Amino acid sequence: MHTVTLIPGDGIGPEITKAVTDIFAAAQVPVAWEEHNAGLVAFETSGELLPQALLDSLDKTRVALKGPLTTPVGKGFRSINITLRQKYNLYQNVRPAQTTPGIKSRYENVDLVLFRENTEGLYSGLEYYDDRLGIADSISRVTVEGCHKIVRAAFAYADKNGRKKVTLAHKANILKLAGKLMLDAGKEISAEYPHITYEDKIIDNMCMQLVIRPEQFDVVVTTNLFGDILSDLCAGLVGGLGVVVGANIGDDAAIFEAVHGSAPDIAGQGKANPTALLRSALMMLHHLGEKDHANRIENALTKTLQQPEKLTGDLGGKASTSEFAQAIIDNLA
Ligand code: NAD
Numbered sequence: 101m102h103t104v105t106l107i108p109g110d111g112i113g114p115e116i117t118k119a120v121t122d123i124f125a126a127a128q129v130p131v132a133w134e135e136h137n138a139g140l141v142a143f144e145t146s147g148e149l150l151p152q153a154l155l156d157s158l159d160k161t162r163v164a165l166k167g168p169l170t171t172p173v174g175k176g177f178r179s180i181n182i183t184l185r186q187k188y189n190l191y192q193n194v195r196p197a198q199t200t201p202g203i204k205s206r207y208e209n210v211d212l213v214l215f216r217e218n219t220e221g222l223y224s225g226l227e228y229y230d231d232r233l234g235i236a237d238s239i240s241r242v243t244v245e246g247c248h249k250i251v252r253a254a255f256a257y258a259d260k261n262g263r264k265k266v267t268l269a270h271k272a273n274i275l276k277l278a279g280k281l282m283l284d285a286g287k288e289i290s291a292e293y294p295h296i297t298y299e300d301k302i303i304d305n306m307c308m309q310l311v312i313r314p315e316q317f318d319v320v321v322t323t324n325l326f327g328d329i330l331s332d333l334c335a336g337l338v339g340g341l342g343v344v345v346g347a348n349i350g351d352d353a354a355i356f357e358a359v360h361g362s363a364p365d366i367a368g369q370g371k372a373n374p375t376a377l378l379r380s381a382l383m384m385l386h387h388l389g390e391k392d393h394a395n396r397i398e399n400a401l402t403k404t405l406q407q408p409e410k411l412t413g414d415l416g417g418k419a420s421t422s423e424f425a426q427a428i429i430d431n432l433a
Pocket of ligand 1: 112116167168169170171181341342357358359360361362363364365366371372373374376414
């Protein structure tokens, strides 16, 4: 039995979390959940954004499944997601984007995995405002170690999973110092993997290439802000935010989550698609070594996605979150 910390999250979080825990229970997956709130919900009940009980649980389990958390825009508290990523040094944000039968998308044959550096760059939290001068500084700090770790993680993944190519996306023509650290890491580490093709692309060209011919990409690695933007772009290539997944991985801890946010526009209405969080939970099962359980649920999900009447509204169906989850449970057999 694996003990896993469960953070239901805000907005649609509790609805999609329930869908996932119901499916895991029906499939008799050997996972025991320790449920804790974070963010706004936690603050309302305990006065803390990151309650100590949650941190104690994470310190013990070192693995969590997390629903989306609301972050106030342009004001208020700092993102809990970023705080957790930095506290547990979850330096890899791994986001696969694959076209899936049954999920409408503009492209066919997209099968790429994005590795986004998760703790540095413009998200380092180094922001200053000079009231007198009306100047805001948001400092992007990258380190040699950070660049090496994320590039190494991308190559190690490519090597382990039989991937053929790694593309490093950067802006070293303008950000000459920070960009060069990534390029240096790419040059050095790619030399250790001569059987994997290595290329680098300037981020603006990368965006265009992804839209024109996404099937040319295999594993992509980049810094924090570029990765944040590219990951949503990649979600758009394969059917949208409701279906793509993300894992925040460090050397000794991991938090698995959906890429989408708390979707306040549809929260509490039973309209949310739980696919992204379910797929994150399946990535988590692979991480825990429970490959057979992951494959069984994945097969049931694939079957369900080909039954249009069982799908949620974002996928063109009319089913509710719980009806979709029940269809997956029915397909487990
Ligand atoms: P969002 O992802 O919440 O919503 C964008 C659009 O996609 C909305 O129309 C929404 O209804 C739809 N959508 C998202 N997930 C869906 C699902 N599972 N099923 C069906 N439709 C879905 O993005 P936003 O509106 O920009 O952000 C809302 C809040 O979420 C913000 O506070 C933001 O900070 C937060 N956020 C959190 C995370 C996270 O916790 N990892 C990620 C992104 C945004």
